[in-house]
Amino acid sequence: MRSISKYLGILAVGLMVSIATTDMAEARKAGGFSGFGSRGTKTFSAPPTTRTAPAPAAPIERSMTPKTNATQPNATPANQQRPGFFGGLGGSMLGGLMMGGLIGMLLGGGMGGGIGFLGLIFQVILIAVLASLAMRFFRSRQQAAHSTPNGGLPPQGNKAPGFEIPRMGALLGGSKPVSADEIGIQKQDLDTFESILKDVQAAYAAEDYSALRRLTTPEAMSYLAEELSDNATKGLRNEVRDVHLVQGDVAESWREGTVDYATIAMRYEAIDVMRDRTTGAVISGDPDNASDSVEIWTFVRRPGAGWQVSAIQGAEAA
Template sequence: MFSAVPRFAKIAAIVVLAAASSFASFSDADARRAGSSGFGSRGTRTFDTPAITRTAPTQAAPIDRTMTPQTQTATQPPINAQPRPGLFGGFGGSMIGGLIAGGLLGMLIGHGFGGGFGFLGMLLQIGLIIAAISFAMRFFANRQRTNYAASAPGTSYNTNSMNASQRPSFSIPPIGGSAANAKPAARQANDEIGLKQPDLERFEQLLTKIQTAYGSEDYATLRQLSTPEAMSYLAEELGENATNGVRNSVSDVRLLQGDIAEAWREDSAEYATLAMRYSSIDAMVDRTTGKLVDGDDRNPSETTEIWTFVRRPGSDWKLSAIQGTGPHGA
């Protein structure tokens, strides 16, 4: 009975079951944290990798959910590189054209391709022609590759990215630390703004407020503390949780360590990208019963992420982008 089921029906059933399994499974890391990707905007540096810091010694995940258009540079051949002829271009095309023209001329005067040897002679001539053309094509192709390799430019290295990990970083005091115990901040080389201690304290406050608002699904607070673009992605994640019948509970957020990766001015706005390692009680619970679905609702876990804030004239800092620092955003 089952053998009579068409093959495409079996394949369709497998696809449906796989899709159902993927929708049924989720994790708190994918729901809220950037994980192996990122979202938001860093202005003209959206697709650039932030500088490596002590807090985030690994490369940040790229931003793959953004409204910032990515400019694509057209790939152009090197100036000294000669255009590569096609299969029948250049000398090979001229040879083939000459041989064909000669054969046609022989046919017109009564000799044909075979000359005086008939059909067998024609086959012999065709074979010799093909062998000669193949030899000529290989010879000139090897010669062109040799010339191109000799004229190729040398490999260059970006010294800015190599020196990024050697630059000193600002340190954000942990929650509860007093100003008297805090060490004086050292100016980072790529801090073009000159961020002050009040800015660092504000970033710490935004981390706690945004995470808490996310855990309580406080859309009004999230809208106040983030840009419209970042808010749209946060709202999208919250909507997906609601569709799955769960809620991402986040509490007891504490900043453990933080460094400034980049700070720069762009048009009339100021951007600041920071690496922040924080602890929080992060769990996925059932929206109706409150039963634990994933994560740990009692013990805190640590997370390291790259957060970017933006400030425009007359306004406060707002969350602009979040990037993970590893496969699991930790």
């Protein structure tokens, strides 16, 4: 009986670890950069999906923008806190299962102490499965709600301007469709975005901090510098070359006061390899074949200045 209990305990722990690993893997499916930076008042709202990035963008998890009602369109008032799944009814049910198992183990209920412990193990497994299903369910609902404009309402009309890359800079013929492009992104803007994409990747690979400061906002630069420093500490160097923009379009653009923002979905190919800083040996990636990435880049333009990268979010390829 003791060996069976030990086996089931190991099985339960393994199940919970595998669930956690799966969730982490799903969170890391997005492109080369994790979600960081600022999109102004839209920092914590998902940009509209486009033909280039039909899947929702990864949320911005690292930002200096404070979370206020202005930056959280679906925020709940402070005096009406929304209970999580582990609060209220869900928390009561799972808490009752856990407490019942603990009491059963301590008191040796059922057909003896061994059976009580087995009951606890089965309850732990059940709790892990329920928790995983609940997190996946609510995550999918949140992504579905945030992936469309107007707070999750069905899109009205064509929400993407329809720019295509490598013709990034050539407006499609005919009348301009109704879109989220409020400021009217022009040919020279799109050409600039494509150029900045390549320049940022080159500067990142060369660990050129001066170039990164010129191409990005101070906040975005701080996160890129942090990643470069982390690579150096681990004895690694990220080699990125042969960047080729395959497709792209405008997700949205808007103005806040005198500051312009443009969020662009870009799909590009590049040789992306992690090497040992000392020996040059390949740690990860393919040095001979380009990998495909889909990312959402937000650019900001202040009066008297050019466009700079202010945020980068990953997105899953279609």
